Every structure is written in structure tokens, then in C-alpha cells.
Amino acid sequence: MSPRFQLELERERYAPGETVKGTVFVVEGGGSRALEALLEYHEETEDYSEVAISIPSGRLYEGELVTGTSFEFELSLPPDALPNYKSAHGELYWELDVKSDEAGRDTHERRRIAVHPARISGS
Amino acid sequence: MDFGFSLGKSREVQPLQLLRRLVTRGLEVSAVDRQTHRGGDVEVQVTISKPGKLGDVEVGIVCTEYYDELETVRDTDGSTTPYRTTSSDVVHETWSPVEPGSGAKTRRFTIPPDAPFSYSGECLSFKWEVAALGHRSGRLDAEARSEFFVRP
Numbered sequence: 001m002s003p004r005f006q007l008e009l010e011r012e013r014y015a016p017g018e019t020v021k022g023t024v025f026v027v028e029g030g031g032s033r034a035l036e037a038l039l040e041y042h043e044e045t046e047d048y049s050e051v052a053i054s055i056p057s058g059r060l061y062e063g064e065l066v067t068g069t070s071f072e073f074e075l076s077l078p079p080d081a082l083p084n085y086k087s088a089h090g091e092l093y094w095e096l097d098v099k100s101d102e103a104g105r106d107t108h109e110r111r112r113i114a115v116h117p118a119r120i121s122g123s
Numbered sequence: 124m125d126f127g128f129s130l131g132k133s134r135e136v137q138p139l140q141l142l143r144r145l146v147t148r149g150l151e152v153s154a155v156d157r158q159t160h161r162g163g164d165v166e167v168q169v170t171i172s173k174p175g176k177l178g179d180v181e182v183g184i185v186c187t188e189y190y191d192e193l194e195t196v197r198d199t200d201g202s203t204t205p206y207r208t209t210s211s212d213v214v215h216e217t218w219s220p221v222e223p224g225s226g227a228k229t230r231r232f233t234i235p236p237d238a239p240f241s242y243s244g245e246c247l248s249f250k251w252e253v254a255a256l257g258h259r260s261g262r263l264d265a266e267a268r269s270e271f272f273v274r275p
Contacts, residue, residue: 043247047193048207050245083275087239089190089212090247117161117240117275 003030003065003100005109013114014094016081020113021074024060024098029067032100032107035060039075040097041082045090052092053078065100083117137211143266149173152182152255154271155229162236165271167253170227177257177265183218184232185254185268186239187211191246214239214249221255240275 009022020039037060041053055078060071075096084093094115100107150173155166169182189211195203215238219230239249251273257265 043244045190045192045246048191048246050247052244082240082242085239085242087188087247087249088214089188089210092242092244092247 001028001030002102002105002107003032004028005098005100005107007096007098007109007111009096009111009113013116014077015116016077016118017079019074019076020096021072022096023070023072024109025070026065026067029065029069030100030102030107032061032063032065032102034062034101035065035071036099036101037073037075038097038099039077040095042093042095043090044093077115080118081115083115084112140266140268143264144268146263147257147265147267148176150177150180150255150257150265150267152253152267153269154253156271158272158274159234160274161234161238161240164231164233165253166229166231168227168229169221169255169267171221171225174223174225176259178259180221180223180255180257181218182221182228182230182253182255183216184234184251185213186215186249186251186273188214188239189248189250218256234273238273241272 004027006025006027007022014020037057039055040051043050043052055075057073057075060073094113096111096113098109151170153168155168159165165184167182171177171180189209192208192210193205194208195205197203217232221228241251242249250270252268252270254268259265
């Protein structure tokens with residue numbers, strides 16, 4: 001059986017260079033080879049999507065996930081991280097993806113975060 | 124993403140733009156500083172060396188969004204084949220007339236704070252250009268462009 005997760009983040013809005021801190025709660029245990037958190041910058045149009053940047057946490061845990069356990073993680077946004085932007089034909093956005101690597105289809109728990117532009121100094 | 128001129132990139136606008144640029148002589152445009160930010164200004168310099176052949180000249184800034192789409196082509200046997208194509212759309216443009224006569228002239232434009240920033244991705248891109256247009260009566264307009272970069 002695949003596990004189920006609940007994701008809690010310290011906050012939802014960030015600036016470039018800041019650290020995204022959170023906790024993954026295992027609300028339903030299940031088979032897993034490894035648990036990992038990824039901070040990703042996505043490009044998306046109506047028909048296509050690509051991951052432009054992917055920042056992995058490394059393995060948070062290896063092996064069967066037990067109900068009631070939790071795992072903390074920290075991931076840093078790049079100092080030059082681009083902000084989210086929604087246009088007429090597409091969107092650029094940051095998303096946190098907690099991934100359980102499993103035999104067959106992996107389990108994901110995803111959450112978008114808001115990243116705002118860095119303050120302009122000079123110019 | 125390659126911003127070169129190919130017919131597949133922008134189904135209607137770009138081939139005409141390409142033709143305008145190929146036939147344009149005596150009209151050059153550039154950003155004085157190649158980089159600015161949203162909410163900031165860009166100073167555009169247009170240089171006219173053949174005013175008689177250009178007609179009324181306008182200078183401006185243009186932001187074009189390039190986005191990938193899934194389209195289909197119908198084969199001769201009636202079946203359809205999907206293919207990936209890049210379409211484009213002008214998402215911001217501001218223009219200002221330039222006084223007639225040869226020489227270098229400058230205009231200053233402000234980038235809207237909520238406009239896109241420059242981005243070159245795999246399926247979505249935003250390209251900012253300074254542009255000059257010469258409106259020639261009864262002939263193809265003259266056009267010159269040069270890319271500049273808008274930070275977030």
C-alpha cells in the first residue's frame with residue numbers, strides 16, 4: 001500500500017536566498033524505498049510543463065514508512081531565484097514536492113510556495 | 124530556447140518581421156543599458172542614416188511571450204499526428220514617434236512593475252526588445268530590433 005502524507009511549511013511566502021523549512025507527517029504508512037523533498041521551479045503552458053530547477057534535500061528516510069512518524073527538512077532557495085509569474089499563456093512557479101520512491105508509481109505531496117522578487121539595490 | 128528566425132516559431136508575425144528587417148537600411152536601434160528591472164527605465168537610442176527612405180519613424184519596447192503548444196496535423200489518410208510547436212504573443216508594447224531627420228535620438232520608456240521579466244526556458248520564455256519602425260507608404264515597413272534584459 002502507498003503511504004499518505006501531510007505537509008506543513010513554516011510559511012508560504014519567501015524571498016530569494018531564504019530557507020524553506022517544513023515537516024512531512026506520515027498519516028498513513030506504507031511501502032517506500034526512500035523519502036525525499038525537492039524544491040522545484042516549474043515552467044508550465046496549457047500543454048507542456050518542465051522543471052527548470054530542482055533542489056533535492058537528499059534522503060530524509062529509507063525504508064517502510066510508519067503511520068504517525070514525521071520528518072523535518074530544510075531547503076534553501078538560490079540567492080538569484082526568479083519569482084513566480086503568471087502570464088496569458090503560461091506560468092512560472094516554485095513548488096515543494098515530497099516524494100516517496102516506491103516500486104511502481106511514486107507518491108507525491110506537492111505544495112506551491114510564493115517567491116517574490118529580490119529587492120533592487122542601485123539601478 | 125533559440126530565438127532565431129524560423130517559420131515554425133510564430134506562425135504569423137515573425138516571417139513578416141524577418142522580411143522587414145532584411146530590407147531595412149539606415150535604421151538602427153539599441154538599448155543604452157542592456158539591462159534594467161521591472162518598474163525601471165530603459166533608454167532607447169535610434170539612429171537614422173537614410174531618413175528619406177524610412178517615412179515616419181516610431182521607437183518602442185516590445186515583450187514577446189513564447190509558449191509551446193501541442194498541435195495536430197491531418198495526414199492524407201485522415202489520421203492526425205500530434206506535434207510540438209512554439210507560438211508567440213506580444214504581451215507588452217509601448218511606442219513613441221521620433222522627429223524626422225537623420226542622426227541619433229533617444230527615448231526613455233518605463234517597464235511596468237507587473238510585466239514579465241526576461242526568461243528563456245524550455246516551454247515558456249519572455250523576450251524583451253527595443254524596436255524601431257519606419258512606416259513607408261506603399262512599401263514594406265522598415266524594422267530594426269535589439270534584445271535587452273529585464274530583471275525581476
